[in-house]
Amino acid sequence: MHIFTLADILPIIKHKALVIDAVRSGFVAHAKGDMLMSAMSPAYPYFCIKVASGFYNNPSKGLPVNNGCVMLLSAETGTPLALFQDEGYMTSVRTAAAGALAAELAPLKTANRLGILGTGHQARLQARWIAAHLGLETLSIWGRSSENAQAVATELTKDGFNVRAVTSLSELCEMSDIIVTTTPATTPILSASHIRAGHHIIALGADSPGKTEIDSAILGRADYIFTDDHAQCLHHGEFGAAVRAGYVSDQQDSSFGQALSVVAGPIAPTIEPNAISVVDLTGLGAQDLAISAFIYTALMENMHMA
Amino acid sequence: MHIFTLADILPIIKHKALVIDAVRSGFVAHAKGDMLMSAMSPAYPYFCIKVASGFYNNPSKGLPVNNGCVMLLSAETGTPLALFQDEGYMTSVRTAAAGALAAELAPLKTANRLGILGTGHQARLQARWIAAHLGLETLSIWGRSSENAQAVATELTKDGFNVRAVTSLSELCEMSDIIVTTTPATTPILSASHIRAGHHIIALGADSPGKTEIDSAILGRADYIFTDDHAQCLHHGEFGAAVRAGYVSDQQDSSFGQALSVVAGPIAPTIEPNAISVVDLTGLGAQDLAISAFIYTALMENMHMA
Numbered sequence: 001m002h003i004f005t006l007a008d009i010l011p012i013i014k015h016k017a018l019v020i021d022a023v024r025s026g027f028v029a030h031a032k033g034d035m036l037m038s039a040m041s042p043a044y045p046y047f048c049i050k051v052a053s054g055f056y057n058n059p060s061k062g063l064p065v066n067n068g069c070v071m072l073l074s075a076e077t078g079t080p081l082a083l084f085q086d087e088g089y090m091t092s093v094r095t096a097a098a099g100a101l102a103a104e105l106a107p108l109k110t111a112n113r114l115g116i117l118g119t120g121h122q123a124r125l126q127a128r129w130i131a132a133h134l135g136l137e138t139l140s141i142w143g144r145s146s147e148n149a150q151a152v153a154t155e156l157t158k159d160g161f162n163v164r165a166v167t168s169l170s171e172l173c174e175m176s177d178i179i180v181t182t183t184p185a186t187t188p189i190l191s192a193s194h195i196r197a198g199h200h201i202i203a204l205g206a207d208s209p210g211k212t213e214i215d216s217a218i219l220g221r222a223d224y225i226f227t228d229d230h231a232q233c234l235h236h237g238e239f240g241a242a243v244r245a246g247y248v249s250d251q252q253d254s255s256f257g258q259a260l261s262v263v264a265g266p267i268a269p270t271i272e273p274n275a276i277s278v279v280d281l282t283g284l285g286a287q288d289l290a291i292s293a294f295i296y297t298a299l300m301e302n303m304h305m306a
Numbered sequence: 307m308h309i310f311t312l313a314d315i316l317p318i319i320k321h322k323a324l325v326i327d328a329v330r331s332g333f334v335a336h337a338k339g340d341m342l343m344s345a346m347s348p349a350y351p352y353f354c355i356k357v358a359s360g361f362y363n364n365p366s367k368g369l370p371v372n373n374g375c376v377m378l379l380s381a382e383t384g385t386p387l388a389l390f391q392d393e394g395y396m397t398s399v400r401t402a403a404a405g406a407l408a409a410e411l412a413p414l415k416t417a418n419r420l421g422i423l424g425t426g427h428q429a430r431l432q433a434r435w436i437a438a439h440l441g442l443e444t445l446s447i448w449g450r451s452s453e454n455a456q457a458v459a460t461e462l463t464k465d466g467f468n469v470r471a472v473t474s475l476s477e478l479c480e481m482s483d484i485i486v487t488t489t490p491a492t493t494p495i496l497s498a499s500h501i502r503a504g505h506h507i508i509a510l511g512a513d514s515p516g517k518t519e520i521d522s523a524i525l526g527r528a529d530y531i532f533t534d535d536h537a538q539c540l541h542h543g544e545f546g547a548a549v550r551a552g553y554v555s556d557q558q559d560s561s562f563g564q565a566l567s568v569v570a571g572p573i574a575p576t577i578e579p580n581a582i583s584v585v586d587l588t589g590l591g592a593q594d595l596a597i598s599a600f601i602y603t604a605l606m607e608n609m610h611m612a
Binding site (some may be wrong): 001003049051053054055058063066067068069071073076077078079080083085 | 309391
């Protein structure tokens with residue numbers, strides 16, 4: 001078995017466009033119903049097992065909240081092929097790649113302005129990955145702590161972004177076409193009054209039961225709802241919260257993966273410029289499989305070249 | 307994270323009595339209801355995640371059927387501490403240790419003769435571990451293939467055992483007080499007519515749905531039934547098969563772990579010499595946690611001494 005550390009993985013992950021395409025293939029396999037288990041599909045000669053831990057007292061001990069690793073095994077023989085000691089980074093990146101793919105669904109305009117809710121690790125990643133993927137340079141950021149928002153803005157400004165920390169959500173929404181919510185909120189932060197025609201909202205904080213970032217009324221007003229997985233989003237995503245609140249029918253979503261199949265093909269997505277659209281991302285095993293297979297292949301190729 | 311291979315693990319596993327005691331503690335934690343998840347308990351500062359694969363076409367490729375590895379993580383911080391690339395060996399050994407503990411429950415006699423059904427890796431391990439634990443030297447072995455049974459007998463004879471390959475189950479049962487079934491059978495091999503007063507039967511092949519090695523009528527005749535886990539054995543062990551066949555009530559078993567707590571304490575078990583007893587072993591996460599915690603501690607101590 002090959003043992004790869006974060007130091008091995010980071011140079012591969014730098015190739016954002018390749019990572020995004022790899023994760024896109026994972027979503028397509030998932031949408032086609034190709035996943036045999038959460039992280040096994042005939043589209044891949046591998047399956048993966050991810051250990052992801054979240055210990056919320058860790059910062060007081062000087063340790064990161066999230067940790068874990070990913071193991072890739074042969075789907076033909078069960079042989080463990082690689083262990084990625086990624087410290088949870090591959091999960092962060094496959095989520096960033098999903099955000100970039102979700103942003104791709106926004107109506108194409110000459111300048112899609114990006115707004116980010118949240119100031120954590122994923123907020124920074126979403127800013128970088130969506131900006132790189134869509135060629136954006138202008139973005140706004142909002143956090144419950146203005147200081148934290150300013151810190152993220154300062155960091156991104158140093159890297160050449162035109163970024164502004166804003167102190168109100170109304171301001172953020174006025175200045176943005178694509179809005180990405182990246183918080184661990186358990187009560188809605190974004191309310192329906194913030195939303196106007198043309199907003200494309202990507203909600204990725206509600207990745208486990210009890211979490212919700214956006215008012216269910218927003219989904220009630222949305223012309224398009226995309227989910228990464230219908231059943232999973234019904235169980236614990238924003239979609240499920242809106243269904244339980246009676247704002248939308250449980251049959252109403254479109255699959256995000258199906259939408260990506262369209263994007264991947266010759267037909268452009270058809271969200272009208274004045275439509276409201278919501279993408280509900282809860283995180284899929286298909287993403288873990290896609291990114292670990294991609295990184296493994298890339299690392300093995302590097303080894304053979306060296 | 308420490309990476310340990312089978313070569314690191316084997317010298318630790320040689321200490322059978324220590325391994326058996328470690329696995330005993332796992333059963334006791336399980337029986338006390340101390341397991342928070344399948345492989346996490348406040349009795350241990352660790353939790354473990356086991357990847358175990360069984361690919362039945364592998365031998366045609368020159369590969370072993372079973373493979374996998376075990377990861378040990380801190381229960382306080384989620385930090386991955388060790389990866390054991392054990393090729394499935396720790397699972398084999400914790401099952402062997404469970405067999406030795408189950409054999410301990412047999413009525414104490416001057417000479418408990420051992421009989422083994424099956425000729426695979428686990429059959430060999432059960433012979434070695436039970437013999438070592440109870441100080442037995444005499445055993446019989448039976449397999450569907452007489453050749454294979456003879457091969458195991460020859461191997462064990464070389465190691466100083468007084469072992470005989472027998473060609474009929476009647477003969478095996480006549481010559482044995484403790485009978486261990488280690489086959490992957492899906493229809494019963496051992497029938498009620500083979501069993502007489504005083505037999506202590508340890509059934510460990512029925513570790514997943516559809517597997518069964520012993521006629522349910524044997525459990526109907528048994529004075530004692532022990533399970534490693536009531537619910538799990540009801541789901542897919544010999545106990546569940548006997549309940550579904552109407553031979554025993556679903557409330558009838560005693561917990562194997564509870565029995566071990568008794569053995570571990572000052573009170574000897576009280577199975578009468580003429581009773582029939584059955585131990586149904588399906589395999590527990592508590593065993594995986596116990597053995598991986600034990601091996602980790604031993605390896606870390608060796609490191610500090612070196």
